[in-house]
Amino acid sequence: MSFIPSELQYPKVKLLIVGLLTLNAVFYAVFDSLTSTVDAVTWLVLLVLYELETNGITFSRAKYLRDALIAVIVWVFFSYWHDSEWLDVSNSLLWFALIALMELEVRKPHWVVQHSNLYWLVTLAVFSGLLAMGGIWLWRQAWLDAYDAILWIIAFGFIEVDILHLLKRRQAPP
Numbered sequence: 001m002s003f004i005p006s007e008l009q010y011p012k013v014k015l016l017i018v019g020l021l022t023l024n025a026v027f028y029a030v031f032d033s034l035t036s037t038v039d040a041v042t043w044l045v046l047l048v049l050y051e052l053e054t055n056g057i058t059f060s061r062a063k064y065l066r067d068a069l070i071a072v073i074v075w076v077f078f079s080y081w082h083d084s085e086w087l088d089v090s091n092s093l094l095w096f097a098l099i100a101l102m103e104l105e106v107r108k109p110h111w112v113v114q115h116s117n118l119y120w121l122v123t124l125a126v127f128s129g130l131l132a133m134g135g136i137w138l139w140r141q142a143w144l145d146a147y148d149a150i151l152w153i154i155a156f157g158f159i160e161v162d163i164l165h166l167l168k169r170r171q172a173p174p
Contacts, residue, residue: 045069101119
């Protein structure tokens with residue numbers, strides 16, 4: 001039994017998620033710090049870029065833009081580290097692992113195919129860690145951070161990892 005209704009149209013869900021992530025960036029701009037806003041916007045652009053590349057839409061400077069976005073994310077990480085925001089640091093490390101998985105998928109697809117079981121297990125581990133972060137923020141009543149965490153898990157789950165495919169993989173015989 002699937003937890004996702006079959007009548008849900010996948011491309012519309014992707015558009016809804018991107019719209020919610022855009023609203024999320026606005027929430028950070030209004031209610032939180034500049035660093036958190038830059039973080040949210042950078043991740044949004046990176047997600048859209050990965051989605052375009054996954055669907056075969058590329059442009060000549062895509063790699064440089066992706067690298068620049070990742071550099072901004074690293075800057076945000078060190079900002080969190082400097083400010084001793086350890087939950088944000090831990091969360092960032094998990095998202096770095098997810099970036100590494102996405103980079104492998106885009107830049108080394110043959111490696112991913114050759115090591116599909118390992119790739120699948122690491123993906124599940126990273127998503128489990130991210131879910132735990134969302135739970136911690138809920139427990140601490142950090143509502144915007146909890147909303148952000150859950151929304152991004154859903155976004156990457158549907159858009160990048162294709163959670164429907166990932167769940168089917170789990171059901172396949174070894």
